[in-house]
Amino acid sequence: RAILSFIITCVIRNIRQEDLEHKTMLLHVTRFTNVQEEIKKLVQLELEEIRQNTINKTEKTFSLLKKMKSIYFEEFYINKFKYEEMLYPDWEDISKSEYLNPVIKDICLNIKCLNGETKPENDLNYDDYKEREGKGICAIAIGGDKLSRGLTLKGLTISYFLRSAKAPMYDTLMQMGRWFGYRKDYEGLCKI
Helix, strand or coil, X not given: CHHHHHXXXXXXXXXXXXXXXXXXXXXXXXXXXXXXXXXXXXXXXXXXHHHHHHHHCCCCHHXXXXXXXXXXXXXXXXXXXXXXCCCCCCHHHHCCXXXXXXXXXXXXXXXXXXXXXXXXXXXXCHXXXXXXXXXXXXXXXXXXCCCCCCCCCCCEEEEEECCCCCHHHHHHHHHHHHHHCCCCXXXXXXXX
């Protein structure tokens, strides 16, 4: 659901003419780097299946698009009246191959583990990507402590964060709630 939500937000922002802006999803489920690598493999497999289903129009394509449509209306389109100045496109536009497939391809190519063991060439370098590709990146950042301690993820819209806090430490968790900052142009798309 989180990955599909991220795909939807990227497509919406591109339809809004924000294709030069970066778009990132945060995935933080463990602080252990070896487990983060395994999670990266699972995310890659999931995204590859999504990509194959949208490109090849398999029997799973209809159910995938139906699920995405449901997420769009339940999670995002509902904000249309709260954020009247923002464009919420018709589902038919979002589901068009010309919008959907390039986003999924970009995400597939930009799934990054960001932790203390990340080599510089595998880091998430927004400026290099924009200069090289002429557009903003659509990336999933997988990590642990490095992601929850002051690293800025540009264009963060979806955060999948597995963490609990007991009542005395609730303020620590609330402090991490600053993930999104002030995002005037896409605040109606941000989800945890």
